[in-house]
Amino acid sequence: MEILSYSPSVEAYASVRDASGSISYVDLSKDIVSVTVGRNSDAASTFSITLQNPGWKYNGVFSCFDGIVIYATKTERVKLFSGFISRCDAFSLYQSDFHISGFCTLYRLQRLFFDAQLISSQKLMWADAYKNGMVDNGYSNTVRKLLEKVGGWPSDMIEIQESIPQEVLDWASAMYSAQHEDESQLVSMLDEFYEILQTHGPQVSGSFGFHGDDSKASPAQKRVAEIAENSTAHGVYPIDGFCGQWVGDVYAAAGFPGMGNNGIDYWIDWGSSGGTDITQAPLGSAISGSGSGSGGAAWGHIGIRVTDGRVAHNWGGRVLINTYEEFDALNTAWCRGQYHGAVGWVWPRNRDLSKES
Numbered sequence: 001m002e003i004l005s006y007s008p009s010v011e012a013y014a015s016v017r018d019a020s021g022s023i024s025y026v027d028l029s030k031d032i033v034s035v036t037v038g039r040n041s042d043a044a045s046t047f048s049i050t051l052q053n054p055g056w057k058y059n060g061v062f063s064c065f066d067g068i069v070i071y072a073t074k075t076e077r078v079k080l081f082s083g084f085i086s087r088c089d090a091f092s093l094y095q096s097d098f099h100i101s102g103f104c105t106l107y108r109l110q111r112l113f114f115d116a117q118l119i120s121s122q123k124l125m126w127a128d129a130y131k132n133g134m135v136d137n138g139y140s141n142t143v144r145k146l147l148e149k150v151g152g153w154p155s156d157m158i159e160i161q162e163s164i165p166q167e168v169l170d171w172a173s174a175m176y177s178a179q180h181e182d183e184s185q186l187v188s189m190l191d192e193f194y195e196i197l198q199t200h201g202p203q204v205s206g207s208f209g210f211h212g213d214d215s216k217a218s219p220a221q222k223r224v225a226e227i228a229e230n231s232t233a234h235g236v237y238p239i240d241g242f243c244g245q246w247v248g249d250v251y252a253a254a255g256f257p258g259m260g261n262n263g264i265d266y267w268i269d270w271g272s273s274g275g276t277d278i279t280q281a282p283l284g285s286a287i288s289g290s291g292s293g294s295g296g297a298a299w300g301h302i303g304i305r306v307t308d309g310r311v312a313h314n315w316g317g318r319v320l321i322n323t324y325e326e327f328d329a330l331n332t333a334w335c336r337g338q339y340h341g342a343v344g345w346v347w348p349r350n351r352d353l354s355k356e357s
Helices: 105-111 119-126 139-150 166-200 219-229 243-253 265-273 293-299 324-330
Strands: 009-017 023-027 032-038 046-051 067-073 077-088 098-104 286-289 301-306 310-315 318-323 342-346
Touching: 009 032, 046 067, 077 105, 098 105, 105 139, 219 243, 219 301, 219 310, 243 265, 243 301, 243 310, 265 286, 265 342, 286 324, 310 324, 318 324, 324 342
Parallel strands: none
Antiparallel strands: 009 023, 009 067, 032 046, 046 098, 067 077, 077 098, 286 301, 286 342, 301 310, 310 318
16 A cells, blocks of 8 residues: 655744844744654653754844744644743854754743742732633633743733533543453453463462451551541641651551651661562551652652552642552652562551551
8 A cells, every 4th residue: 555655844933032122033934954843741842943044044043932833734734832942052153054942831830930839929820810700710810820920921822712622522532431441351351361370370369459358457557547548637638749758647647656757768667577569568557669750769659558458648749549550550760770669568667557456
């Protein structure tokens, strides 16, 4: 089968500011040699453009935080990128190619100092948030203020829809159905796999979950688990980046103060009291993981084994109660270069709560 493939045409426009502060617009399209756009879902998107520079026409034109927008046309014209220039060539002695690169608007929001905890910041973001209606509880107005007043984005370049387009809902529904079908097939395949192993090989369990009879847990274990599952009702609140403190506060609320530590240090200091087979973790024990991102790489993560074979933990400033598989999947970092995923279970400070009342 013959396939016709061709590159889309690309346009790029930059807004540049002169010494007096006046803004002008530069069409870069006819001088484009190559363009790379990186679209990231959980971080700032990026762009890089190589331009011809005849007569040194781009020397001294650009500066950091000049705006840029990039379009591509294949079957229809689509806006690929809008953001800011963060790096550019200053000049070239010879008429060689000229390079500019940068990030989307999110980069500016990330890099500029903005403390959301300050009263002035809260007033900036939430004052008059509801004046244009209550369609989305005022969040669209708040997002608009963030883009305009913090990100410096022109108001006429912002469009926030009042509801999710139906085609997006249809797409999400189709994706969910496909994922659900895939998961059902995976479960059936695993059940068949375990059945074969149990019949023709070593005996294994077909369940990834926790084992053991929680009804035989001590009052102390049950008290820790109940507080972990309902921590705010007991005055224990999650703070972003402080998973170890939350775990220590849960134990303290249950009558066992001084049990806190940094995530992976629970395992390093008290691993001898538990084990790496997390499916055997007792109710109320601490579950160590490797965390995610740079924080996880440095300090790991920690939660508490609660009822129904789950783990309660402070993840990003909110309490999640996950299955073992879900908890394991969240821990994506390589903590201190050697720990990855769900690492093991421990009794903090080697205090076996199964022997406590």
